[in-house]
Amino acid sequence: MIARVTIIGANRQFDQPFDYRVPPDLEAGIEPGQIVTVPFGRRRAPAKGYVVSVSHKAASSELKTIQAILTGRPVVTAEHLRLAVEMRKRYFCSFSQALDCMVPPRISLVGQKTERAARLVDPDDVMDRLEFGQFRSQGHIRVAELLLQQPLLPLAELKAAAEVSDSVLRTLAKNKVIEIVVQDTVRDRDVPDDVLPYEAPPLRPAQQAALRAIRDAVMTPANGVLREFLLHGITGSGKTEVYLQLADRVLADGKSVIILVPEIALTPQMERRIRGRFGLDVAILHSRLTLTERYETWQQISRGDAHIVVGARSAIFAPLTNIGLIVLDEEHESTYKSSLKPRYHAADIARLRCLLHDAVLLLGSATPSLESYKRTVDGRSVLLSLPERIGQAGRPRMHLIDMKAVQKGGAAAIISEPLQHAIRAALERSEQVMILNNRRGHDRLTICRACGQAVTCGSCEVALIRHVNIHSKTRDKRLLCHHCDRIYPLPDVCPACGEAALEQMGYGTQLVEETVRSLFPETGIVRMDQDTTYGRGSHKTVLAEFADGRARILIGTQMIAKGHDFPNTTVVGILSADQLLNGDDFRQTERGFALMLQASGRAGRGERPGDVFIQAYNTEDKTLADVLAHDTKRFMRREAAYRKRLQYPPFGHIGMVLFSGFGESETKKAADYFQRLLLEARVRFPEYGDLQVLPVAPAPFRKLRNRYRYRLIVKGQDARRMTAWLAMVDDTAPRGSVSRALDLDPQSML
Ligand SMILES: [Zn+2]
Ligand SMILES: [Zn+2]
Numbered sequence: 001m002i003a004r005v006t007i008i009g010a011n012r013q014f015d016q017p018f019d020y021r022v023p024p025d026l027e028a029g030i031e032p033g034q035i036v037t038v039p040f041g042r043r044r045a046p047a048k049g050y051v052v053s054v055s056h057k058a059a060s061s062e063l064k065t066i067q068a069i070l071t072g073r074p075v076v077t078a079e080h081l082r083l084a085v086e087m088r089k090r091y092f093c094s095f096s097q098a099l100d101c102m103v104p105p106r107i108s109l110v111g112q113k114t115e116r117a118a119r120l121v122d123p124d125d126v127m128d129r130l131e132f133g134q135f136r137s138q139g140h141i142r143v144a145e146l147l148l149q150q151p152l153l154p155l156a157e158l159k160a161a162a163e164v165s166d167s168v169l170r171t172l173a174k175n176k177v178i179e180i181v182v183q184d185t186v187r188d189r190d191v192p193d194d195v196l197p198y199e200a201p202p203l204r205p206a207q208q209a210a211l212r213a214i215r216d217a218v219m220t221p222a223n224g225v226l227r228e229f230l231l232h233g234i235t236g237s238g239k240t241e242v243y244l245q246l247a248d249r250v251l252a253d254g255k256s257v258i259i260l261v262p263e264i265a266l267t268p269q270m271e272r273r274i275r276g277r278f279g280l281d282v283a284i285l286h287s288r289l290t291l292t293e294r295y296e297t298w299q300q301i302s303r304g305d306a307h308i309v310v311g312a313r314s315a316i317f318a319p320l321t322n323i324g325l326i327v328l329d330e331e332h333e334s335t336y337k338s339s340l341k342p343r344y345h346a347a348d349i350a351r352l353r354c355l356l357h358d359a360v361l362l363l364g365s366a367t368p369s370l371e372s373y374k375r376t377v378d379g380r381s382v383l384l385s386l387p388e389r390i391g392q393a394g395r396p397r398m399h400l401i402d403m404k405a406v407q408k409g410g411a412a413a414i415i416s417e418p419l420q421h422a423i424r425a426a427l428e429r430s431e432q433v434m435i436l437n438n439r440r441g442h443d444r445l446t447i448c449r450a451c452g453q454a455v456t457c458g459s460c461e462v463a464l465i466r467h468v469n470i471h472s473k474t475r476d477k478r479l480l481c482h483h484c485d486r487i488y489p490l491p492d493v494c495p496a497c498g499e500a501a502l503e504q505m506g507y508g509t510q511l512v513e514e515t516v517r518s519l520f521p522e523t524g525i526v527r528m529d530q531d532t533t534y535g536r537g538s539h540k541t542v543l544a545e546f547a548d549g550r551a552r553i554l555i556g557t558q559m560i561a562k563g564h565d566f567p568n569t570t571v572v573g574i575l576s577a578d579q580l581l582n583g584d585d586f587r588q589t590e591r592g593f594a595l596m597l598q599a600s601g602r603a604g605r606g607e608r609p610g611d612v613f614i615q616a617y618n619t620e621d622k623t624l625a626d627v628l629a630h631d632t633k634r635f636m637r638r639e640a641a642y643r644k645r646l647q648y649p650p651f652g653h654i655g656m657v658l659f660s661g662f663g664e665s666e667t668k669k670a671a672d673y674f675q676r677l678l679l680e681a682r683v684r685f686p687e688y689g690d691l692q693v694l695p696v697a698p699a700p701f702r703k704l705r706n707r708y709r710y711r712l713i714v715k716g717q718d719a720r721r722m723t724a725w726l727a728m729v730d731d732t733a734p735r736g737s738v739s740r741a742l743d744l745d746p747q748s749m750l
């Protein structure tokens, strides 16, 4: 008996299955999709690999022998193996990288009885260091704070929760801040299983029509034709109820369902609601699960103990069989595209799986992406609309505040007078307020009045942002780099010219919070941004304070606009609208539009009408007019015309190769060389003749974390050919000290 095995972690050079002999004692138990250990190359320790196929041919005597089967049940299915083949073609990754991104991380560790964990060497010392600002990196601070909350954390979990790399933990261990211990792999605490009992509310006519159209499609086999719907429902129009009732029907029909939602919407509140509705038949995958919980949930789905899966992006790979329906809620969210290799988009994987299962794809959004909208225009997807809100509140009243007319300095420059009045009135009526300012930190820039230079990070060419040290009793401020997490003391004089003329400009969420506190000193106020919400649970406590009314004003970045339902909120303030709409990225306007519309949708739900105040300098901006009129179609038409002119997605495809290296000239040289290979390949293979190569240029962030960054952009109409062309050159180009990342239709061009 022979098994073909793909080695986990093999680079593209060894990215192919290898044949192994199956010893007699393993013959009965071996199946494709299992993880096995095999001898490989010169490595002394056995390698792990996925069994790709098994055949009954006799093994020749030269073949090496499989040593052990690590997983009783297969961890990936035949379908995953097919998806991996397709992903390898599309996303510039190896076969095992594709499989690794599908399964929970713990799976490749199976068989290990111990794991490494970290704890603080001296918690008192760490508290002092925090208070006196002695850490030099925000990443170090996050690790310290997490270990103060939870004294012993497995390394993998700590890294994920604190968003730091191995090298951060190594540095902290070297400096005797943390110590690494080996512990037995522990089973984690159970998820609390209190649920909210649920009763399906009656549907309105528009919801019923949408439900019927999609259900009919699910019930009718299509044999190889993709059925796709775009549900465009304004905030509060009851999209979720359509998903849930559809899921009910599909489950009753004996099929299974995947519902993807953005990570940020997977709140405990939502979890309880879904559990109340589907009981034990639902598996929920989100980042608050520990690695062990993830692994066990995956096994539960794979055993067939759950038929509906709700989760963030990677839940698209859930090992369900007989799928009838896949839903992507808030399909416009950029988090559906992975920013790490393989850089897949969940909607593309969903389309592949729908074809394999003869299932229906449903995309839902209040502000559909231009990509999905164009598919409806092209007849590849069916547009369904939910045009009205449930309840009497109706659309919020929109107010545009011209900030050009407002005096600089003082509270009104941040919270304008009309917004202040509205907040006061809402508080008097015992209602709540949300304030969106999509910049964290205290201010925007520290700039020198004498020479005009902004203070920048030594490792990154970006301006440093002043932050309050929340552990310091005197609320000391220091400068923080938002890209490398490095912390700098506040300089007394300008580092460039030596004058004592430094001044702060602009405002971030911390200054907004201070301003609101000074205006409404008696009111409970909470802030929610990256600085207040990393780690397990902290996000939950901020939201809980606002949900139960202890806090009356919620201030935050885009996080507050997404997926939360606070029916008592009647006033929404959107600060710095200009900054939301303008940026270096071609998707910035689309994102700004979507964010402002979502934030507006938070105002006035149920019975209460809402008021939205948008503060802007460029009050003539056309996108702003679309937001005020809630006119998504008009916005889409204008945005489509602009993208079409530039041949940007969805009217063409962009391939981006980002080069980064410690030396500027070697980085540019590597990019130039890659460009030359592309041009040569285009001459040699005429099928690539229509693809364009733009000149090599520094990325908008030219230097980050001490690495220089250059980008190469290619454009064309055919994604498949463009990918093949880039992959061919990528496989032949030398790999040196300059690294490169390839991405098709990137979400960020920065
Ligand atoms: Zn949330
Ligand atoms: Zn200066």
Ligand SMILES: [Zn+2]
Binding pocket: 457, 458, 459, 460, 481, 482, 483, 484, 485, 486, 705
């Ligand atoms: Zn930096």
